[in-house]
Amino acid sequence: MADLRQEIDRVARTDAKVLITGESGTGKEVVARQVYALGNRFGRPFVAVNCAGLPETLLESELFGHVRGSFTGAYRDKPGKLEVADEGTIFLDEIGEMTLRMQGLLLRFLETGEIQKVGADRTGSRVDVRTVAATNRDLRQMIAQGQFREDLFYRLNVIHLMVPALRERREDIPALAEHFMGRLSGRAEAGGARTIARDAIDLLSNYHWPGNVRELQNVIERMVVRARGEVIGAEEVPHEVRAAQKTGVPPQRERRRTVADDLYERITNERQSFWTTVYPLFMQREITRSAVRDVVRRGLQDARGNYKIVARMFNMEGEDYKRFLNFLRKHHCQPSFKEFR
Ligand SMILES: Nc1ncnc2c1ncn2[C@@H]1O[C@H](COP(=O)(O)OP(=O)(O)OP(=O)(O)O)[C@@H](O)[C@H]1O
Ligand SMILES: [Mg+2]
Incomplete structure (x- = not known):
């Protein structure tokens, strides 16, 4: 953001x-x-x-x-x-x-x-x-x-x-949650709730938020109204937010085809190059950084974390490997490495 x-x-x-x-x-x-x-x-x-x-x-x-x-x-x-x-x-x-x-x-x-x-x-x-x-x-x-x-x-x-989408900028969730808490906690119906416990924030941060910031705002409101003490704990996080955590992935009906899915298919099935598909769209600001990251992430998953193989899968010339890495670094498009160890 x-x-x-x-x-x-x-x-x-x-x-x-x-x-x-x-x-x-x-x-x-x-x-x-x-x-x-x-x-x-x-x-x-x-x-x-x-x-x-x-x-x-x-x-x-x-x-x-x-x-x-x-x-x-x-x-x-x-x-x-x-x-x-x-x-x-x-x-x-x-x-x-x-x-x-x-x-x-x-x-x-x-x-x-x-x-x-x-x-x-x-x-x-x-x-x-x-x-x-x-x-x-x-x-x-x-x-x-x-x-x-x-x-x-x-x-x-x-x-x-x-x-x-909020799920593409999870780092904003804690601050937004605090912001909505702050706005509500003065009100009469808020009871005495003032802060949200760390584990509750973690649950919120992991949820996929199909309704984005508006949904987050509603969830905070519900939690504040129902809170019994000063600190809102994990057990007070609504059921649907907690339920989505166990499976890790959003329920099937909520997973829509993304731009990244389309691009990944064009690259792998139609053998188009990263430079003619993803790159121009990103440079013209037609797709977000997080979409680029998703494409790369999918490549890395298939290539077991090896960027050299990803470059080949993305139909690049051998000498383009460095350019590819530089591009990702410069524009902060690298997925977190932890995911592929
Ligand atoms: N950065 C933010 N800080 C505080 N509140 C926010 C922020 N972004 C969104 N909200 C709140 O989230 C709710 C949804 O925001 P907004 O109405 O701007 O979304 P929208 O994209 O126009 O949604 P829709 O497509 O449904 O019209 C609003 O209540 C708004 O106040
Ligand atoms: Mg609107």
Whole structure:
């Protein structure tokens, strides 16, 4: 997460459009607000629109506004959120849920900055907003399936921030747990609980968190409410978190195919090279460091921990072995060695 934090800091100072992706509950909205809070438009409006929550016509009016009489119930002119956000930031949440028609309207706005209200016969005012969009969907896949406009995708995706799943940054779990504890422990319903014991933290750190930070927050809340003493112990960790530990791996239904699985298959089955598959995607920030690490980890498992064999399995030339190791070292993509002894 240290990387992401730096990246947010850098990105916030620019005025570029940002697309935030990540699984549900990873903190995309938190990131969007940080981009705003650290940027030059701080102090100007930050207006969030959930593109999933509303039927198309209402979303259109929500974004662009409407004129009086344009539909039943439109008793007066109403400004849209884009207008309200003028000079500030518009946060388009769940952008992947927009219909194709809405995508077209949004694209037209992004190209011209002009707002056409529902029911108005000509375009109205121009506004100047920074757009930050977020989604948990795979927009590239949606493009391939004709569900998302490619031109809109490239417009929104000037800077891409990926928020990793919580299980890919377990090192953040203790601090997050403490943070949520701190926020709750002052409240009346919290009883007297103040801290979490080490073994309880360990259980939390080992769980796979399909619901990510939101799930962690809920679990802490439940533990705090039920706690009997000042210290929350391992026995107070909810059953599903403890149950997942014994098997070590997440239950089958929760294990989804990952990018790393796909890449590993392309390398091993289709005999493509690491340099033409994983490397360019990583350098263009299309995949995370942890995905690279997962690919390498799978290689190491099959090669019993021998990097030379991995290099060969990854279809590299003999002399590329050093370059491979340097790459992994430089970008911190080496899986922990303990796993392969
Ligand atoms: N770094 C963090 N520090 C504190 N709280 C966090 C952090 N990241 C996420 N949260 C909390 O976790 C919850 C989920 O975060 P958020 O709503 O930003 O996720 P999301 O990625 O937008 O999820 P969804 O895809 O379901 O909309 C929120 O309650 C948020 O406050
Ligand atoms: Mg969200």
